[in-house]
Amino acid sequence: MRGTVARGDQTAANTHLDGQRTPGRDRARRVAYTVLRAVAQRDSYANLLLPRVLTEQGLSGRDAALATELTYGTLRNQGTYDAILDTCVDRSLRSVDDEVLPLLRLGAHQLLAMAVPAHIAVSATVNVARRIVGQQRARFVNAVLRRVGARDREAWLAILAPDHSRDPVAGLALRHSHPEWIVSALAEALGEQTDTPTDLTETRHLLTAHNERPLVSLLAKPGRATVSELVAEGAHPGRYSPYAAELNEGDPARMELVRQGHAAVQDEASQLVALALGRVPLHGRDQRWLDVCSGPGGKAALLANLAGQSSARLLAAEVRPGRAGLVAEALRGTVADAGRVVVADGTRPPWQAGAFDRVLVDAPCTGLGALRRRPEARWRRAPESLADLVPLQIDLLDQAVAAARPGGVVAYVTCSPHRAETTEVVAAVEARRGDIERLPAVDHILSVVSHTPPSEDEPTHHAVQPRHTEQAQALTGLAAGSHGEFAQFWPHRHGTDAIFLALLRRRE
Ligand SMILES: C[S@@+](CC[C@H](N)C(=O)[O-])C[C@H]1O[C@@H](n2cnc3c(N)ncnc32)[C@H](O)[C@@H]1O
Structure with missing residues (x-):
């Protein structure tokens, strides 16, 4: 792998x-x-x-x-x-x-x-x-x-890097070119101790992966393009997502399917968390989907096309008008015209409580999960940004659960593995509300991975056929949380961005 x-x-x-x-x-x-x-x-x-x-x-x-x-x-x-x-x-x-x-x-x-x-x-x-x-x-x-x-x-590092046994975090930070606070946060998210002498092996593998060039992952938008068509344009099939292809080299913006808006650049983990939300079995109505933080529209485009294949509709909200414009662009040509955009603050929502069957909160976060793709990001963020982000994440998730109908499902997603932004946000919202049930996120992701998407003329995305299970087996080490109920992707384990997913059902 x-x-x-x-x-x-x-x-x-x-x-x-x-x-x-x-x-x-x-x-x-x-x-x-x-x-x-x-x-x-x-x-x-x-x-x-x-x-x-x-x-x-x-x-x-x-x-x-x-x-x-x-x-x-x-x-x-x-x-x-x-x-x-x-x-x-x-x-x-x-x-x-x-x-x-x-x-x-x-x-x-x-x-x-x-x-x-x-x-x-x-x-x-x-x-x-x-x-x-x-x-x-x-x-x-x-x-x-x-x-x-x-x-x-190496000769410079031998002179400058602090002795690993004395200060392993500072040593890794210098050797792998990361701020120390990020090394500590990542080590903690991986469950490695930083306060005792330790070799921090997995943290080192993660930092190394951040400094390698990632392949470009592409999404064949459901109902609008197929992986085979992307392969015909020079890509090869993705590893896990049934809608993914990868490009070894070349500019994806020059691909015909991308130019026409039938395909887009999107990390496979981002695809899988959106697909997992779209595929969780629901009792009762399944027509109204909401993406609370949709800009610039990557996951909204995937969800809206899925929704369009099963006569559901997606409302894509975004607080910044400029980014809402990008979402509108991403939704252009959606299957059955199933996506709408609204400029709205998800912490003070204009929609009715309990109105939606499936809700995505892809919250604003430190972005520590996408350091491979945004090489300057590690130098821009400071730990102080958590003081603003975490309360916002808690409010957004709280309101997202309120937006779901009883029995409806909410996906809480971050492009960060930082515990303060992931498991601790879910726990804070659970402590505020008494109506949340955790669903096994890894199982839902694996079920997406082991199925083939329907062909173009298939009427509904629920009609899927079994795919090889090899892809699912390659996705080991995904479970996070005290009982493994959350999913955490990692660059060094899965070759994807470090995306977190909690799947929550609002109790009846
Ligand atoms: C991580 S990005 C979402 C990425 C998007 N889901 C995608 O796949 O392309 C978070 C987005 O949330 C927006 N945002 C921040 N605060 C918000 C709020 N209070 N209500 C709605 N959107 C918000 C940001 O402007 C940003 O576009």
Whole structure:
């Protein structure tokens, strides 16, 4: 299974990007610098900006691959590089301005993680510096990078990383380039102790997985596209979700089915939690579905198309009007026109209590489960954000349960494995209300995984046929919570984002 075995370091992954200096490679370095600077100065998102800059600069093939590796690799390893750079500048790294700092990080990545000869890594980066920040600052970049290149990554880590037996969290944080608070939170979610001398083996595997390039997962929207059609466009079938395909390389936005809105980029764990909600057996009415926090509309699109196949309807709510617009876009062309969007605050809902049969709360969260795909996110979040997020998550889930009819089902989902945002939120809402029954989330996910989707002309999504059980067997290690009643996906175990699911039934 991909993602289970942690790869030692990033160096081996990049040997194909040889270190010649050609005009294309130099442009790739400038593209990476443009994105890194925008991330540092304007809080831009690399995954949104990079494709735009690549298109603007007309980069494709190996040069685009180099720009992508330089951008993502530098952002992922930023913590490690900053610690090394800090010892290579005469003053504090904090005093280096945000036009020059991305150049130093970019150079450090080529020197310490890529198979680029040191003299090319330095001269090519200094060349970019000269064009953008001027001769004087380029000389500074040159001097610092020469010091960085004096040792390889392991030699630097041997000097800088705290002794593992003394401070395992700080050691892992430096070696794998994560803030310490995130390492501690992830270790706790994995059930590993951080307050006693320990090797934190699984935490290390998870951090390693965060620094590897994930494959692009695609969703064939139910009733609108099939996995076979995505395969015909160059993808291969996904591992678990009956609607998933994966793309090894290439830009998914260029695929015909994606351009037409019949398919979309979506992690397999995200698909499975939405499918699990859509498939939980219900007694009685099953017509009204609600997605409380729907922007930008990934799960809403899946659910609305499922709903449309069984004459149910989805209401997709989103508090931010701009994001509600994205949801409307994602719902365009839904089977049986089964999706509607409303701008609404899920903590003060405009809908009637008890009106819905199935409810999804995909709550705003720290996003610690998607660190593979959003390489800058680990440096943006602070533990203090939990003080705002957790009360909001509790209110949203409380109101979501109130929105469900007695016997209706609620899925509480986060893209974070942090306990404060997952099991503890469910427990807090249960303590507030007396009408919640926990359903076995893993069983419902496995039942989704072991079934084949209906063919296009099948009238209802409930009519499913058994699929191979291999996929279900590969999904071990999913159970979370004191009795294993919740599901927690993990990048290093399942090759997916770390998505959490609690399935709750409102008691009759
Ligand atoms: C994790 S994202 C949802 C992702 C989405 N389900 C998808 O699959 O594409 C959380 C969303 O909740 C929205 N949100 C935050 N607070 C909200 C509130 N009080 N009511 C409704 N939506 C809210 C955010 O703007 C954000 O778009």
